[in-house]
Amino acid sequence: MSSRLKISFLLGIIIFLSSSSIVSQPDVNKESRMKLQGIYLYSFAKNVYWPSAYSTGDFTIGIYGSKDLFDQLNTNFKGKMTGSQKIVFDFYESTSDISDCHMLFIAKEETSTISKVKKVLDEKTLLVTELKDISNSSSSMINFVYVQSRLKFQLNKSEAEKNNFKIGQTLTKLAYSTI
C-alpha cells in the first residue's frame, strides 16, 4: 500500500513540473518563423547582385507591415555585411514612410498595397512579398510561399532582370519555382 502511494505522489510532482515547463508558446513559434524569414532575406541580399551604382554605402533592407520581423532582423542581423556593404534595417508603418532601400519586404497583411507601394519604389529596390502565388503578381521579384509547412521562395526572374538585378545561381537552384 505504501508503495502505491509513493508512485501517485511521484506522478503528481512530475505532472505539475512538466505542466509548468511548457515551451510551446506561440511567441517562440513566431520568433522561429521570423528567424527563418530573416535568414532567407539575408541570403537574398547576399545572392542577388545589384547594379554597381547601388553597391556602395549601407545596404538597406526595408520591412513594411511586420514589426516583429523588423525587430528580429535588427536584433540578430545587426552589423552583418553583404560584400563591402553594411546591412541596415528600416521599418515602415505606411506606404508613405517607404523610402530608399535596396530590398523591400512587404508582409502578407499589406499585400493589397503592393501596386501602391510599387509606385513609390525606385529601380534599385528588390521587392520581396508573401503572396499566395507569385504568378498573380507582376511586381514581386521574390515571393515567400509555404509548401507543405515548409517556407520556400519563388523567383520572378524576368521582373528582377528587368530592373538589372542578377539572381545568383544558389537562389535559382533552390527556388521552389521560377517564372
Next chain:
Amino acid sequence: MSFFKNILSTVLILGVFSNMLSQSTYCPEKMLLLQKYKSKAYENAREYIDTVLSQCPDQNQDPYFWHVCGFINKDIFEFIENKEPGAVSMANATDCFIKSLNLDVEKKYFDLNNKLLDYFSTFYYNDAVKILQKFDVKNQDNAIAYYNSFKKLKRIAHPDYDFSDKEVDFYFGIGMLYKMRYEKDKANNKSLLDSCINYFNKSLAIDPHQYSSNYNIGILYHNLGVDIIMEELDIDADLEMVILMQEQAVEYFSKSLPYLKKVYQMKPQEVSIVQGIAAVYYSLNDMEKHVEYMNLLKELESKSGE
C-alpha cells in the same frame, strides 16, 4: 517487523534442534554463528558465515543455513545500515533467501523466505521511486537497478504479480529524468533524447493512453522543432542547410501533433495542451487550424477568468 522476529526465534530454536538431530556432520562453527546472531552481534555473525562454509562445506546445500544468513544480513540492513538505499546487506540478504528458497525442497521455510523477499522488493521499489521523486538524475542508473531488483524479487514472491501499472509509471519517471538531463544542457546531451523518448514509449507500449508520457513526448517533439530553428540554425548558414534544418523541424512538429491531440481528447479543458496544439499548427503554417485552437484557447482562458 516483530512478526519476522517472532518467527525467526521459532526458526532458530527449531533449526538448532533440526541441525543437531538431522545433520550427518556436526558443525560447531554453525552453532557459534547462531549464538553470535542471537546475541545481536550481527556484523560478527556475518563475518563468520565464510568460516562456517569453509569448515562445513555441506552447509552450502542447507536451506536453513542460508535462511539464517538472510536474517543476519536483514538485521544488519535494518539496525546497522539503517535501511540505506541499495545497501549491500539488502542484496546479500535477498541472495541468501533466494538460495534458501531454491534448496528448500521440503518447503520448510518457503512462506517466510517469500515474505522476506516481498518485504525487500518493497524497499527496492521505494528506493527507486525516491530517486524519481527527487529528480535525482545522478542516481538514475541506481533507480533502474533498484527497480529491476524489485521486479526480480516480486516475481519470486508473487509469480502472478501484474507489473503493468508500476511499469507505466516507472518508465515515465525514468523518461522524465532523461528529459531533465537533456534540457539541462541540450547541446551536449542530445544523445539522451533517444533514451528519453524510448522510455516514454515503453510506458505507452503498456498503456497507450497514459496521459503524462503522451503529453511529454508531444511537447518534447514540438520543442525539438523550435530548438532546431532557434538554437541550432546559424543565421549565417547557407540556404541548403536552412532547407535541411527546416525539414527536420517540420518533421518534429508533425510528430508532436498526434501526441498532443491524444492528450487533448483526454483533457480538452487543459490550457497548456490547447496552447501547444495551436503552436504546432502555427509552426506547420496551418493557419486555419492555428486560429481554431487559438479561439479554443481564448474560450478556455475567458472561462477560467470568470
